[in-house]
Amino acid sequence: MSSASTSQRIVPKTDYIEEKEDGEAYRKIDAEISGMLPNLPKEKGWASEDLVQYQGFWIHPTFALKAAVQLQHHFNLFQTTGSSTSAASGSLPMYFLATLPKSGTTWLRALMFATLNRSLYDAASPHHPLLTTGPHDCFPFLEMDNMLGNHDHSRPVTSLDHDHHDDRDGGDAMIDNYVPPTSTTQLFATHLPYSLFPKSVTTSSSTYGVSKFVYVCRNPKDVFISLWKFGSKVKAVNTGLAPFSLEEAFELFCRGVCPYGPYWDHVLGFWKASLEMPEQVLFLKYEDLRKEPSANVKRLAEFLGQPFSKEEESKGVVQQIIKLCSFENLSSLEINKTSRTQQYFVKANIVVENSDFFRKGQVGDWKNFFTDDMTKRMDQIIDERFSGSGLTFANP
Numbered sequence: 294m295s296s297a298s299t300s301q302r303i304v305p306k307t308d309y310i311e312e313k314e315d316g317e318a319y320r321k322i323d324a325e326i327s328g329m330l331p332n333l334p335k336e337k338g339w340a341s342e343d344l345v346q347y348q349g350f351w352i353h354p355t356f357a358l359k360a361a362v363q364l365q366h367h368f369n370l371f372q373t374t375g376s377s378t379s380a381a382s383g384s385l386p387m388y389f390l391a392t393l394p395k396s397g398t399t400w401l402r403a404l405m406f407a408t409l410n411r412s413l414y415d416a417a418s419p420h421h422p423l424l425t426t427g428p429h430d431c432f433p434f435l436e437m438d439n440m441l442g443n444h445d446h447s448r449p450v451t452s453l454d455h456d457h458h459d460d461r462d463g464g465d466a467m468i469d470n471y472v473p474p475t476s477t478t479q480l481f482a483t484h485l486p487y488s489l490f491p492k493s494v495t496t497s498s499s500t501y502g503v504s505k506f507v508y509v510c511r512n513p514k515d516v517f518i519s520l521w522k523f524g525s526k527v528k529a530v531n532t533g534l535a536p537f538s539l540e541e542a543f544e545l546f547c548r549g550v551c552p553y554g555p556y557w558d559h560v561l562g563f564w565k566a567s568l569e570m571p572e573q574v575l576f577l578k579y580e581d582l583r584k585e586p587s588a589n590v591k592r593l594a595e596f597l598g599q600p601f602s603k604e605e606e607s608k609g610v611v612q613q614i615i616k617l618c619s620f621e622n623l624s625s626l627e628i629n630k631t632s633r634t635q636q637y638f639v640k641a642n643i644v645v646e647n648s649d650f651f652r653k654g655q656v657g658d659w660k661n662f663f664t665d666d667m668t669k670r671m672d673q674i675i676d677e678r679f680s681g682s683g684l685t686f687a688n689p
């Protein structure tokens with residue numbers, strides 16, 4: 294795949310609605326959004342031109358707002374029959390990987406895909422799909438794929454110029470892109486906050502089966518630096534606008550203005566839900582995964598209903614998955630070093646290289662950027678926002 298020049302100005306596509314089968318319903322959502330947009334508070338974006346505030350959260354005015362409205366008021370547009378190739382299945386439970394951007398999405402995409410598909414793809418196999426597919430192409434991104442009509446499971450991965458092998462039958466079968474993790478679940482990644490999900494998704498009595506959320510939380514200082522670094526590059530490439538200075542970005546972050554922020558409201562929404570419904574919301578921390586990957590990957594597998602058997606553990610399957618999905622391994626793969634394959638961004642004409650999802654992958658990189666004043670201010674915010682919640686951040 295070719296990479297776009299960094300000086301190129303890219304204009305995101307806005308004609309998503311026309312691409313859907315149910316044009317009328319989607320035009321209705323479009324009209325709804327056009328009506329509400331002028332009244333929504335607006336701020337400068339980190340990776341895009343603007344962010345708008347919708348129900349307390351700062352989101353992208355095009356795709357994230359559409360997804361939120363669609364999810365809340367037109368949930369039937371997400372549903373299809375079990376055999377359909379569209380967004381979600383009416384009868385199958387939905388599993389969501391939920392994160393604030395820069396909290397470990399890429400890592401967990403890989404871990405969830407490898408864990409849920411381990412009976413199909415041996416994590417130690419030289420043909421494992423993750424060796425030739427970027428983690429962001431393993432399963433759909435709720436906000437953008439739904440808008441873009443990307444759920445064509447019949448489209449083989451060859452369209453991205455790389456092959457996959459199904460280890461079950463000798464290694465020749467191509468797998469479809471965006472493979473559902475099993476035939477009994479639908480898997481989506483999302484950055485939308487918990488409060489924007491309707492009860493029909495979050496309650497276990499839903500006719501669509503039990504939805505589960507895996508949430509990954511990362512300490513706010515590292516999220517901030519990671520976001521600032523990523524946003525600076527992506528904003529310049531896609532809008533031609535100057536990126537934020539560190540100071541400007543910090544002010545916005547502290548005011549809660551960042552993609553899908555405020556940080557604390559996003560984190561606390563999922564934290565509280567995980568305390569109330571631990572069987573439906575698994576709350577993981579990036580730092581814990583770094584420190585104790587094995588224990589946390591086992592928790593993940595158990596939560597997803599596919600615990601590792603004693604035999605698997607003794608064969609080292611957990612360790613194989615951890616190694617496959619490690620920063621060191623994924624970031625060194627050709628597909629993640631030189632390609633731009635996230636289908637949702639490619640289709641929307643937004644330039645993000647696969648390598649942009651891999652920077653340092655460390656805990657505590659913030660120390661290389663924060664002044665003493667910044668540390669003090671962020672610590673104070675953490676104290677104010679999280680005291681009494683029971684959620685703590687290791688001081689990395």
Ligand SMILES: Nc1ncnc2c1ncn2[C@@H]1O[C@H](COP(=O)(O)OS(=O)(=O)O)[C@@H](OP(=O)(O)O)[C@H]1O
Nearest residue numbers: 394395396397398399400519619620651652653654
């Ligand atoms: N496999 C693996 N293991 C550990 N850490 C990893 C991994 N893959 C990506 N990263 C680091 O995660 C940061 C990117 O965050 P996200 O993946 O959430 O970004 S995004 O929301 O999908 O845009 C970004 O963190 P920083 O390095 O601090 O910027 C990535 O380097």
